[in-house]
Amino acid sequence: MNEREFAELAAGHALDALSDADQRRFIDALESHPEWAAIAADDAETANLMADAVSAVEPPASIREALLVQIAKGQTQGPAPGPTLASGPAPATDAEPAHARAPRRWSRGLFALAASVVLIVGLGVGAAVLIPQLMRPASVIALEQIEAAPDAQQASVELDSGLQATAHWAESEGNAVLVAEGLDALDDEQTYQLWFVRGEQPVPAGLFETDGGNATALLDGPMRAGDVIAVTVEPAGGSPTGLPTTDPIIVIPTA
Template sequence: MNEQEFAELSAAAALHALSPDDERRFRTALAVHPEWRRIARADAEAAAALALPVPPVTPPRDIRSALLSAIADAPQGDRETASAPPAPTPAAETRDRTDDGGRDAASRPHSSAALPQDTPAGDPQPAPRERRRGLRILFALAACLVLLVGIGMGATALSSYLNRPAAVVALEQIEASGDAQQAEVPVAAGGSATAHWSASLGRAVLVTEGIAAPADGQTYELWFVRGDTAVSAGTFSVDDGKATAELRGEMKAGDAIAVTVEQSGGSPTGVPTSDPVIVIPTA
């Protein structure tokens, strides 16, 4: 038995799927080749992982098609060569024609000397190749289940990362830039506001902590203040006093960042209709 044949039996043994004969071959091979215990141990650990309880999760939508595609593209072994009988050598053909007055060699009794000389004494005889292959595929599918469980457990975290709000992504990009700056101011009604910006990116994000939500029918509106001109930069809402809002449009050098309270949807005139509740200079 070679190592590949043992690995096929080991996979099925880990799943308790061996026949009595195969179980005997497996145990004998393990005794003759103790160095193969690492294979059996790894298969047993993989099979044990299948029994571990995991919280229900939803794997990525395309994982099934990706897995099936990988299985379809994987090499399928030596099916054709295993099913075809080996071609006789010229010496064997001559011997078959001449031995015992031309009688067919298949009619002669077989001798134990015809056994392969490289079969180690004490090794069990190999199981049929197709059956062993089937057992290995069975374990491979089980291992795929373990992989899917692992992917599923990380799917929620991965989904949360990929679906981050645009303002959070913008804040990360600003903080990663070489010229990132920030300034914090207290809010008169309570809480604080911090502006993050990058001149090279031309982007700014406002982060609030502990500020009051506007009254019904009202919203906060962001502004770039350039000298005597206020340029609307979008509206935002707060959740439990917290907000992370990216200012819409390109920030210019020297702009101040301001926030006013406007009617829902923003100022109808395009200019502030109330005094700012937050002003953060950037110059």
């Protein structure tokens, strides 16, 4: 772990927003790098200032929605040519959405945004109300938006290993969320990587971690009609080539 990655964890720790796995990573990193203690201390002080800045009141709906939009925004990645991923199990439809505990992903930039907003005392937005809204993962927000959309769709697969995965998407929302249960724990040298597969073209769609074998992951970039959603196990940091380096463990056609 480098100092920048530790700083991301420190921001989440200051706001009590880390998953159990990330909390362990934070503690281990701090023990290995005591010189980083100042980063954690600064973030803890900032969080305390936010909590004490103003009294807790209900924020105006317009401010809340604007902040949630900022959280839910993803970065679109360009397509990279490559081979077709191996086919996977046929999707099964399910009227009830699958749910899983979402891994905590706290952006240090979002931590700074929270501090800036709370310091605008004139808005009358209490930290006790604002911070929990900011702490909600983008994947959870996106899943709620998809499920509320009139054109919401989903497809599921269940493997012999017990792994279950459901892809949720809505054309009106333009994005997709994968909810999975029963994923294997990976060591620090590996990570799960998401892909949109368009014909013979895999498009990287972000990395995600698990929490007790469960994950709720928002795919980076807009989804297109007919995309196949896939997951591979890649080296830490993602595929070095921009193409899958292993066979997919999850393949969910959406058409």
